[in-house]
Amino acid sequence: MKRRQFLDQLGSGFGGLALAGMLQTDGLLAATASPGIGGAVEVLHHPPKAKRVVQLFMGGAASHLDLFDYKPSLEKHHGEKSDFGEHVEAFQNGLGPWMKSPFSFRQYGECGKHLSEVVAPLGDVADEMAFVHNMVGRTGVHSQATYLQSTGFDTPGFPGMGSWISYALGNMNENLPTFVVLPDRRGFASNGPKNWGAAFLPTHHQGTIIRPGTENPIADLIPRAKYVSKVGDARALQLLTKLNREHQASRPGDSRLEARIRSYELAAKMQLSAPEALDISGEPKHIIDMYGLSDGQKEFSKEINPVEETDYFGRKCLVARRLLERGVRFVQIWSGNDNGFPRRNWDSHEDIKRDHGPLAMGMSHGAAALIKDLKQRGMLEDTIVLWTTEFGRMPSTQGSKGRDHNPYVFTNWLCGGGIKGGTTYGPSDQWGYKPLDRENPTQVYDIHATILHLLGIDHRKLIVRHNGIDRRLTDVHGHLIDDLIT
C-alpha cells in the first residue's frame, strides 16, 4: 500500500495527523521535506515563498469600479448613453448610461495606486499589494461564479482551494484545524459550505467553520448538558482509551484503531487550544484599536452601517491572525451572505453607495489591519493574502444608482508571501468593461496556479484521480503570473 493511499484512508490532516505522527514516531515514514504533517506532497516541488494563505471572499460580487479600478473615463462621460461597441448580455439587462463611482478616488503609497475613499484604510499598505484588474469569469450567475472562484470549477462537486492546500501540505498544528472558514454572521454566501467542502478529498480537508464571539465557536467543541463535567470527561477519556486499547490488542495490524484512540486525545487538546486561539481579550489596546474593535459595541443600527461592518470584519481578521500564528494553514473570511432583501452583500443592483459604502469600509479597515499586523510580526513574508469576489459590476447603471453583473472583467488583489507589492497588473479597458487586452485575460486558474507556486507546489502535479478522471485545482488550465512574484 502506498503511503498516500494509506493516509487517505485513515485521515491525514487535522486529527488524522495523529496517525501520521504515530507512523513517524514508529519510523514507518521517512522524514520528509513536506512542511506540514500528513500532506500529500511529500517533497515540495520547489522552494516555497509562503506557508499560509488568507482568502477574503466578497459574496455577491464586489464592484472593481468603485473600489480599486479607477476609471477617469466614467467620470468624464458620466450620464452619457453607454456604448460598449458590441452587443452585451447583462444579467438583468442593466445597461443604462455610463455611471461614475459615487466614491472619490485618490492616490496612495509610493506606487501611487488610486483607491476609492471607501477602501482608504488600505492606502497604508498599497505598496504591499498587487492588483490584477483583468480577471474574467465564465458566467454572470452567482452560484457558478462563486464555485468557480472558490473551487476552480463552476459546478458543484469540487474541493475548495483551502481543501486542496490542506490536502497537499497538511497541518502545522495538530491541535487546530488546517483550513478554517469564518463565514459572514448573517448567513452563507451562494452555495454555502460547498465552497469549502472537501468533495472527493478526504472529509477532514473541508473547511472548519469558526464563529468567533459566539457561544459555540466550533460545532461540538464543548458539551452542553447538565450531566457532563470536565472531571468526568477527563476520567472518561482515560477509561475510553483503556477499553479501546484492550479492543485493539486482539486486533493487530489495523492502524485505524490506533488513529481513533489518538483522535480522542487530540480532541481533548483542541478543547483547550481552540478557545485560547479565539480569545482576543488579552490583545493590547493598540491592536484592538487597529482592527477597529474599540467600541466593543454589541447593539447596532438595523440599517447596514460601517461601524457594525468594521466590528464584525475586523474581529474575523484579528481571529484569523491568531489562528495563523498558531499554525492554521488556510483561513477564508467571507463578507456578505445570500442575495436577499434588504441587501446583505455586495450584489448592488439597486444602490452601490448604500451597500458598497459600509461593506467596503468594514472590509478595508479589517484587511488593512491584518496586513499591517502580519507585517509587524514578520508573518507577512510567508503569508499570502488574496482578495477575491464572484465577478465585477458593469460601468453602466442599473436603475439609477446600481450596477449589474460583469463577469467580463473584475479585480483581485494579493499581497504578502512572495507577492511583488505596489504592482498593478493586467489593466481593464477604459470603461472597466473587459480586459484591455482581450486575448490575454487572467483567470482564476492563474491565480490558483500562482498561489500554489508560492507555496512550493506545481499546480500541474497536484493531482487526485476521482471517478476515473485526474483532477487538479486548476483543471487543465492555469499559468503562473510571473509579474506578481518577487
Added chain:
Amino acid sequence: MQQFAIRFVLPVIPLVVLVSSSESAADDEFFRNRVATIFQEQCLRCHNDAEHKGDFSLQSSASAFQDGYVEAGDAAASHLVELITPVDGKSKMPKNADPLSPGDVAAIRKWIDAGAEWPVELKLTEPSVADLNWWSLQPLKRPAVPDIWNARKKINDSVSAKHPSRLQLRTEVDAFIQDTLTKKGLQASPEAARRTLIRRLYFDLIGLPPTPGQIEAFVSDEQPRAYERLVDHLLDSSGFGERWARHWLDVVHYADTHGYDKDKLRPNAWPYRDYVIRSFNDDKPYGRFVREQIAGDVLWPDTVDGITATGFISAGPWDYIGHAEVPESKIDGKVARNMDRDDMVTSTMNTFCSVTVQCARCHNHKFDPIMQEHYYSLQSVFAALDRADRTYDADPQTAARRRELVARKESLVKEKTRLDAVVAERAGERLAPINAKLTELQKQKAAAGGAKLEFGYHSNIAKSQTTVKWVQVDLGKPTPVTSVHYVGCHDTFNGIGHGFGFPLRYRIEASDDESFKSGVTTLADHTQADVPNPGTNPLSQIAPAELKARFVRVTATKLAPRQNDFIFALAELSVLTPDGSNAASGKRVTSLDSIQAPVRWQRKNLVDGYYFGVTASSDIQDRIAELMNERTVILASVLGDKLNSQMAENESAIKATGIAINALPAQSKVYAGMIHHGKGNFVGTGANGGKPRVINVLHRGNVQQPRDIVRPGTIPVISNVDWQFQLAETHNEADRRVALAEWIVRRDNPLTWRSIVNRVWQYHFGRGIVASPNDLGRMGQLPSHPELLDWLAVELRDGGQSLKTLHRLIVTSSVYRQASTYAGTNSQIDSGNAYLWRMNRRRLTAEEVRDSVLFVSGKLDRTMYGPGFRLFVLEHPQHSPHYEYHKHDPDDPASHRRSVYRFIGRSQPDPFMMTLDCADSSQSVPRRDETVTALQALSLLNNKFMLRMAEHFSDRLHVESNTSTEHIRRAFQLATGRDPTVEQTVALKEYASEFGTANLCRLIFNLNEFVFVD
C-alpha cells in the same frame, strides 16, 4: 493496491495505416507518422479551423502554410520553429504548457528542412480513441469456474483437518477466490465466530445492530443452515431496502434541495427515495430497475414505480438561478441548461455503465472510445427534459379515468373552437367590441366583489338531470312586484368558478299559494331550450303589470351537471316592489330540498343580499347585463336554435368535464426529469409539445461555438451495434429515452452487468473487484478477479436478474465468513487484502452510527417511507433558505426515524453527518470515505444528539435492569454484542457511580468497538 495502478500508452488512432518505415523526411510518410502526431497532440487543440487561435490553424496544409509560419526547406527561417524552440527552458508555444521535447522540435525542423511535405488531402483531427481493446469492453461470457469447484466435496472434507487455511467451497465465489489465493501463496482466514458473523450480517444487510436476544438465538442455534436462514431473514426484512437504497442514493447523488446558490427545498424528491427502497425490498429484476429510472414513465406509465423512478434523472443538483432568472436565449441560460443535461448524462452513464462519458464534453475522451459526438448524442436523449414536479395518480384506475376525461375535454375544447369560429365568421365584427367591453367590466367586477363565503342555496344532489327542483321566498304577505333579479353562484373551491349549479332550463313564477298549485303567474319560462350559463352576472325579469304575490319561486327543470350527478344552486333572489325596495331581503326561504352546509350553503343565503361581485357598482352590473343581452340577441339571430343549443351543450359539457377532473382524487407529486410546462424564463419544452431541443456538438464545450447537430445515440462500445439510435423521423423524446434504456440493459452491453455486480461486491467487502466502481475504463483500476467479476455478471444477467440472489451468493460464501484477523505473512504479499485472505474490518457509516445510537437508546422509530424528517430549523425559506442545524431539538420524535429518511440539504448539508463521512450529494459517491479525525471524536462526544441519546440509553437501562452491574452488561450487549469482562465491569461501575449512567452510555457510544464491525 499499487499492483492495480497502471499507466497506458495512449492508443491514438493512426491517421493512416503505417506503410513505410522509411525515416526520410522528404517522404510524406515522415509527416504522417511523426510530425502530424505532434501537431495533433500538442497544437491542434487551439490551432484548428474552428478556433484559429493566433489566426493560425494546423488542420490542413492550406491553412498551415497560408500565413507564412513555415518556410518550406528552411527551418531556421520559419517562424513556427522560433515559436516552439525553448529559450531558458520556456517556449512561446505551446502556450501555458511545457515546451516540446527536443526530439519533437528536431523532427519538425527536419520535416521543414526537407521541404515540409504535407499531402493536400490529409486533414488532421484531434486524437481520439476508437479501439475496444480493453477488458471491460470485451463481450461478456461466462468463465469456467476453477476446477477445484468440481472437487469441492473432497476438498471440503479435508479442509478443516488437513487444510485449515483453505476456504470451504460453499459457493462458486469461494472457488474463484481460493484459486487466486493459492496462486498468490496466501492463506485464507478461519471462519469468524458467530457473534462476529451476526453483527457483520446485520450491519451489512440492514444497517442496524442485532439485539442481544437475536445474538443469543443465533449463537445457540444448532440447526443446520442456521447462517443461511439468518441471511434469508435479513434479506426479507424491510431494513434491507433501507440499508441498500442508501448505497444507491450515494451513487445517484440524491438530495432534497436543489443545491447551488439558494439551495431551495425540493419537497417532492422523496418518492424517488421510497421507490429505491421498495425496489430493493421487492427484489425487482435489475434490468427493469434500470429501465424504470430512465424511461419508466413511458414503459410503465400507470404504475407508481414507473413514474417515481424517473426521479433518478432529476436527483442531482439544479441551478435555480441559472434557469429561473436567465432565459434559454441568453448565453448564461444556455450554459445552465447545458450543465443540467451534462448532469443527467453523466449520472446515467456513470451509474449504470461505470464509464466517464463526461470527459468528452469538451474534447474527445483521451482514454476511452468516446468522441464528442457520442457524448452530445447522449445529451440529445435528454434534450426535451427539465427537472420539475411531476403529478401522477397513485391509483391506476384514477390515472385511466383522468386520461379519458382530459381527452374528452380536449375534444370538447376543439369543438368549442369550431363553434367559436362559426360565431366569429357570422357575427365576429359585431361581437368583438362587446366581448372586449365585457372582459373589462368582468375584471372591474371581480376586483370589486369580495370573497365572502356565503355562496347561496344548493339543492340536494339528483341522479337524473331532469329531476325538478325548486326554491322560493315567502314575502310574508301579498306584495306588489315590479321585477325579479337573480344571480348564479361563485364557488372558490376547485376552480369551479362562476355560474356553479345554474340550471340549464328553469322558470320563475309568482303565486299567493305556497304550493304553487293555483293562481300562478309565470314571469319567465326557459324550460324549452337550454340557456347559456350566465356566470355571476345578475339576471332580471320584469313582472307583468300589477302583479301582486306572496311567494316567488324558481323551478329548475334541467339541472346543472356535476361529475356523475346533477344539482341546482342559486346565489341570490331579490324581488323589487314599485318603490324599488327588495321585498325578499331576509325573508323565509323554502325549497324542495337543500344541502344545509353553513356558511357556504344554506337557504337563507339566497336572500342575504350577497353574491359574487355585489359590491361592484350597479352601473357595472347594468352594463354587463346589457351587453350580455345584446350578445344573446345577436347570437340568436345569427346562429339559430340548433347552433345555439349546441353551444350551450358544449359549454356545459366542458364545465362538467372540468368539474369531473377536479373531483378525482388528488394527484401525487414527484420531482422528476420531465417535459416542463413553465412560465417566465424557465419555460421548458412543454409549450413546444415536448419537442427535444436541438443539440449540437459544442466545440470545447462552449455554448457559443456550436458545431454539427447530433442525433440521439450513445457510446460505441458494443461491436456491431450502431451507436446512433435507429429511430423514425417522427419519433418523440420518449422514444429516445426508451432506446437508451434498452441499450443499457442489452445482454451484450459489456459494461452494465459488470458495473452492478462490482458495486454489490464492493459494499459487502469494502472494495470492489474493480476498485474504481464508477470507472471501468482505461483510467480506472484493473479487476483483481476478472473471471469472478464476469461470472457474477453473467449469473446476474441470465439468472433472473435478482440482486437478492447475488447478495445471497456472496454473503453465504466462505470468503465473506472469514475472520478479519490480521496475518503478517499474508500481509507481506497483499497488505491491502485485494485477494481477500481475510474479511475487511470497517467503520460504520454516518447513517449506521446515527441509526444504531437511536436503536440502542430505544428511540428508533421504524416507520417507513414518506417526506423526509428535518434535522434543522428552516429559516428564511422564501428567498434563500437557511438550514439551522444547531437549532434542531434532538428530542423531536419525528427525527427518530432511520437516517435514510432524513431531509438532505445539498449546499448546506448536516454537519454532524458530514463529519462522519456521509455522502456529498453534489457528486456521485460510489464509495464512502472512512476517515478518523478529532472533529469526529468531538461530534460523537459532544453533539447534542449524542448527549441526549446517552440519557435515553441510560433511562432504558434503568427500566430494563436494576443494578449497576446489570446496566453495564446490558449496555455492552446492546452496543457491542458481547458481555463486558469482569475487570471492565469493575472499572465502568466505578465510573458510573461517580459520574452517572448517562456519562457511562456516552462513553460506550465512543468505543472503537461500537463504531467498527469486524
